[in-house]
Amino acid sequence: MKIFCSFKFELLANEVQRSALSRNAGCRRFVFNKALELQNERKAQDRKLLSYCEMASELVRWKKADETSFLKEAMSQPLQQALRDLDRAVRDSFRPKSDPAHKQWPKFKAKDIGDGFRIPQFKPDDIDDANGRVKLPKIGWIRYRRTRPIAFKNADGSLSSGTVKQIHFNKDCGRWFVVFTTEFDVVRPEMKALDVGIDIGVVHAVATSCGKFYDLDTDTLKDIEKRIAKLQRKLSLNRSSRKKLEEKGLAEPFDKTKPSRKRRRLKERIQKLFRRMRGIRQDFYQKTARALAQEYGCVYAEDLKTKNMTKSAKGTAENPGKNVRQKSGLNRAILRTGFYGLSQALDWQLTKAGGTLEKVPPAYTSCTCPICSCRDKRNRPKQAVFHCTACGHNENADIVGAKNVLRKGRTGPSAHVKSASPV
Secondary structure, three states, X not given: OEEEEEEEEEEOOOHHHHHHHHHHHHHHHHHHHHHHHHHHHHHHOOXXXXXXXXXXXXXXXXXXXXXXXXXXXXXXXXXHHHHHHHHHHHHHHOOXXXXXXXXXXXXXXXXXXXXXXXXXXXXXXXXXXXXXEEEEOOOEEEEEOOOOOOOEEOOOOOEXXXXXXXXXXXXXXXXXXXXXXXXXXXXXXXXOOOEEEEEEOOOOOEEEOOOOEEOOOHHHHXXXXXXXXXXHHHHHHHHHHHHHHHHOOOOOOOOOOOOOHHHHHHHHHHHHHHHHHHHHHHHHHHHHHHHHHHHOOEEEEEOOOHXXXXXXXXXXXXXXXXXXXXXXXXXXXXXXXOHHHXXXXXHHHHHHOOOEEEEEOOOOOOOEOOOOOOEOHHHOOOOOEEEOOOOOOEEEHHHHHHHHHHHHHHHOOOHHHHHHOOO
């Protein structure tokens, strides 16, 4: 089977190289915003929008113009890829709303948010994996922290080499990273015979039908959220204080594109805390998913729609919502756990191990008795307690939900039959 993997490494760039990377990312952002400005003007005038080839011709003229001649110093491929990204985003905005690929009209790119670029065409000699370095046009060789080889680890422990298709460079909290998107052609491992149902929740992140719990460190995440909220209040006060001083003529006008040193430091501290939260969640996702993938061949999970589950209950002035505070707390808990990210990690780890992730309808899994199939909301008087009103069965509510998910998955089409069918 063909499989795509991404290998991410931190770049060990010096100041000159970091400056060159930032210039290329800035030029890419400039080209995207300038092309989007042209598209916005043509859209407002009800004129035909520019295609990618027409925008590429405009890029050539921008490089020749005196005021935008700095684009010549940047690599060509990232600028062309920026136009391709814009063209794809514009086309996706015209898709039907029922299409999952439908997107809103593209917006302007901001500095320090998603800074980076990609290079789809390169020479095989530009990647020196043995010595941990990569070669960029107009910049030269840059070393990276080689923590593992660019190879796929098979089920038997052997390594398989692949073909690097794209190279991405992105900036995160002041540090630059390189990502190698690699294609591998590997033999699909034999599917394991055991299957399990899991219940994804906010108290126990994962509860299995076998009675095992996998818990996310939510206490640390809550502490980090409090620190972020405190810094965000300081950031807001920084802006309001600056505007008051501006009114009195004691400070220059506030400009978010040219933040003060204090404001930059506050934003950097907030970004680092968000990065730490992402790291804690991703570590839990991958370790939990790998543990399940190594033991089970098929994992049944609820097909949860996180976007619908976290909708606000505030309502309107005419129809105010009920239990708004409780619903707001539940929304934060769901987003803190990250149901979608956990499902993605499960799908990826199971695919590598030869297994599969099957989604089942989540309706009534938490209030149905696994013994007598009695469906009643009163069966779950509390969050963690399940007590059947018909047969008196008592058990942890999350484990009951996982057992019902397993039953629903087994009564559907067999996952083992699906994996054996030709693709």
